[in-house]
Amino acid sequence: MSEIRGNKGFESPSQKDLDDYLRQSRKSITQMKDGRPPIIFKPKKALPTKFLGIMLLVVVSSSLMLVGSFINFDSPRNNNNTDTTTTVTTTKLTTTTTTTTQVETTLPIDIEKDITTSIPLVEAFINTMIASNHSLINPIVINGTINRSQTISDLELFDLVWILSQFDENSEWWNLGRSLIFEKYLLWNKTSLLTENLRTQLLALRSMITYSNDNILLESDALESYQNLTKQLWENVCSAHDNVTGTFNPDNGTILHTNDQILFSQVLAKTAGHPTLFNFSITTEKAILLLNTIYTLTESTDGLPESFDTNLTRVSDVYYSHHQAAMILALDKFSSFLGSLAIINTLTNRLNNFLMNIFLQQDWSIAFTYNQTSHNLSSKIVLNDQLLFIRTNILQNKRNFADYTLSILKLNFEAENSSYFTSSADNQTQFLTDHVHLLLSFEEFLILETTITTYTDTEATSTEYPTGAAGFAWEFTIILTVLVFISYRRRKIEE
Amino acid sequence: METITFHSYRGGVGKTLLSVNTAVKLALLGKKVCLVDFDLRAPSHQSLFTSSSFSITSAAKSFTGFLVGNHEPQKVINSTDRENFYCVFSDIEILQRKESKIRTKLTQHGEGRILAKLFEFVRYCNSQKFDFLIFDCMPGITYRSLDALVVSDKIMVVTRPVKSEISGLRLVISECYSKLEGAKLFSILNQVEQQEDLAHIPNSLDVNLAKENVQGITKCLEESSVSIPLLHTFRRIPFVTERIYVLDEKDHPLTIEIEDFCSKIL
Incomplete structure (x- = not known):
């Protein structure tokens, strides 16, 4: 009680503890200024x-x-036995x-619980989707109570495969993406893709390249078909790409805009790991051209955040931020094969600054309204933005922002949970991709947390x-x- | 944005009076100011502001709650009827919980989490285009006062010319201030007897002691291993209480001194 009445328990450090604390504080502040997470420092207890x-x-x-x-x-030698042949x-x-x-940790949100809650819901959707022919209308059952119809298109499937591929290799989700592409739908047999519009071709190319190094494919008879289809898709995409402006020439009936540039950049980033299939120098050249185009378009003219997208009809900062966040994630992939190019760093910084400004101005709790009437395109974009923003921040180790965003997201999910999940709008697939994104965010966040905390770990060791x-x-x-x-x-x- | 912390070796030297009046004066001069009551042990700003001619136009959450992760930074900033002036209050609700991990986290080492929250707040204020963020810090060397010192651009070391303050100042310089990097240190000598006031003191022993103490503090600062220039000397003004003089009494001697002090900060 004296502590409460006296100095209320505020501890004065010893000289050594003070020195340690100041040293670690300086380091932590420097890290935070660089956008990295703070250091969690444990006080050293001196042993007597x-x-x-x-x-x-x-x-x-x-x-x-x-x-x-x-x-x-x-x-x-140690006994008196003179028989030297004795075997011991x-x-x-x-x-x-x-x-x-066991080290006690305080996670800002209950990630484990959220993952546990999210996984069954996502699984319910995926299982329904892959239960039979995906192009047919299938009933969907959530928690055993809700029945509705659902159609999944190729576009949605490609998107799903792409998202799943971003989980850790050989993880449950990653494997699900692999099984979708290699076992369920056999994408390389779909030569009809070559006659689809460029957007579909880009999505298919992205999904296929993602898993092209997999042993299932490399050791299968389908390898040749796969390579042919991928090569054809690649050539189609390349021929539509303007080598002078770094943009796409719209083909018949297709409105191409920033989304396609982002898709293309993701394809380029993925092709880096496959020099046997593609000419690497061409990829690099195209990537740099694309970066240059984006660089020019993102140059602000009047000091205000400006998007590189000029073809959108739904013009809003929030919508732009969606692209910018996706672009940052793509730029990260670029940097893994193009190295530390100044243009990548400048672009990332520029995009991130735009994004930060936009997000600091948003009142997400208002924007995030999931119910039957407002579960429309704009609210989906807001959710997508938030998810991308979380992942962007995690990528850049901006833990506080990721933490903050995720907390808000979680609260809103909880608040509007039932109406969101029972929405009768035709957005079930969007729900799925959103939720898988959310899972991905949780997983990445968890990884970020584990780099600074220690979890309960039980291991058995055998000693002889x-x-x-x-x-x-x-x-x-x-x-x-x-x-x-x-x-x-x-x-x-x-x- | 400039982050300024008012700190002292011990309590009762006038940190709150000076920081509050300085913050309000800076706001009256057109600067966007956020004043934080960071004396978590004995917060006093809330009662000070509610008893003044100020009007708090919002009911924000406690800063203490923010530090332990209960609130977001934007939820703890009170707006006032003065356009540029915002204030943040602390409370001792968490400290009154006898056995609580949160209380321990707040009052002890905190594993750097409280520091991270404080830095988050500084960054938030920066994003809100504040010109000045002012912390009225708890006295002495505690983990929390260290946090405030670490995140600051400028540290105002407030002292009084009393004998015990000299040794305390020497201690806090060698143990703490000399090890801070990045922050500029300035000293403020508060409640100094002026020559004309000394003339009225009947006992010459007291007069000599008062002079010696001022010299002792000055010498201590001069001999310091780290530069702590004396930014301002506030004269001792009788019957001064904890009030916002710059707002309530424009001709008060303290108001005039604060104006002079603010011009040095600017």
């Missing part, structure tokens, strides 16, 4: 000298006993110890100890260590 002395004694004694364990007490059998004592490390005198030495050492530890803990508790 007495305890260290006892531990030293234990270590020395155990070392001596370890040396002793190498001496064969039953060897002919050493039995091994195997013990299993379980070490549990020799029996006899050496075995006794080991057991003695272990018992001594345990006793010392218990006495130390008891003393700490008493204190």
Whole structure:
């Protein structure tokens, strides 16, 4: 109570703790200024000298006993047995110890719970979608109560495969994307794709390239068909791409705009890993041309955020931010194969600044209205923006922003959960992609968190100890260590 | 945006009076100012503002709550009837919880999480185009006062010319200020007896002691391993209480001194 009445518990650090705290604070501030997450620093608890002395004694004694364990007490030199052919059998004592490390962590939101809640819903949709021919109308059951119709188009499927491919390789979701493309729909057999419009071709190309290094494909008879189709798609896309302006020439009946440029950039970024299929120098050349085009279009004229999209009819900052966030994610992929080009850095910074300005001005709690009447295109865009923004921030290690955005998103999801999920609008697929995006965000966020926190970890280790005198030495050492530890803990508790 | 923290080795030196009047004066001069009551141990701004001619036009959440992650930064800033002036209040509600992990996190090391929140707030204020963010910090060396010092651009070290302050100042310089990097340190000598006032003191021993103490503080600052130039000396004004003089009494000596002080900051 004296703490509460006196200094209210505000702790004054010792000189060493103060030095440590200031040093770590400076480092943390520098990191945060660079847009990286803050450092979570644990105070160092100094061990008492007495305890260290006892531990030293234990270590020395155990070392001596370890040396002793190498001496064969039953060897002919150590006994009076003159028979040099005596064979000594050493039995091994195997013990299993379980070490549990538990460090308390405070996650800003309950990610585990959110993932647990989201996965069954996403699975319900996906299972329904892949249950039979995806182009047919299938009933959808959510939580066993809601029935409705659903059609999934090729475009939606490609988008889904692409999103799933962004999870960690060989993860459950990644594998689902692989099974969709290689087992369910056999995309390389769909030569009809070549007659589709450019948007579809771009989406198909992106999905196919994503999994083109997979063993299922490389060891299958379908490889040749796959390569032919991919090559054809690639040539179609390249021929539509204007090598002078870095933009697309719209083909018949297709309105091409920024979305296609982003798609193309994602395709280019993916092709980098496949030099056997594509000419790498052409890819690099096209990528740089594309970057130059975007660079020119993003140059602000009057100091206001300006989008590189000039063909949109729904003009709004929010809609622009959707593209800009996607572009940042694509730029990250570019940088992995083009290296640290100044243009990439400048573009990323520019786009990110635009995005930051836009998002700081938005009142998302108002914008995020999911109900039956307002679950329209604009609200979808807002959700997409938020998800992309979270992922962009995670990518750039802006933990606070990611944290903030995710918290708001989660609250809104919870608030409007039922009406969103039971919406009768034809946006079920959008719900699916949104939700998979959300899962992806959670997963990325979790990875970000684990880089600065430690989670409960239980592992079993097996150790072998020799029996006899050496075995006794080991057991003695272990018992001594345990006793010392218990006495130390008891003393700490008493204190 | 400039982040300024008013700090002192011990309490009762006039940090709150000076920081509040300075912040309000800067706002009256047309600067967009956010004043934060960061004396988490003994917050006083709320009562100070509610008893003045100020009107708080919003009911924002507590800054303490923000630091422990209960609120967003925009929810803790109070707007006032003065266009450019915003204030942030703390409360001791969390501190009154006897056994609480949040309380421990707030009052002790905090693993850098409180620092991160404070930095988030600074960044938020920056995005809101504030000209000045002013922290009225808790005295002494605690983890929380260190947080405020670390995120600041300028630190105003407030002292009084009393004997115990000299040794305290020497200690806080060697243990803390000398290890700060990036922030500019300035000292403010508060409640200094003026020559004409000393003439009225009957006991010459008191007069000599008052002079010695001022010299002691000045010497301590001069000998400091880190530069802490004396920015301003506030004279001792009898019967001064915790009030917003710059608003209520425009001809008051303190108002005049604050104006002079603000011109040095600007």
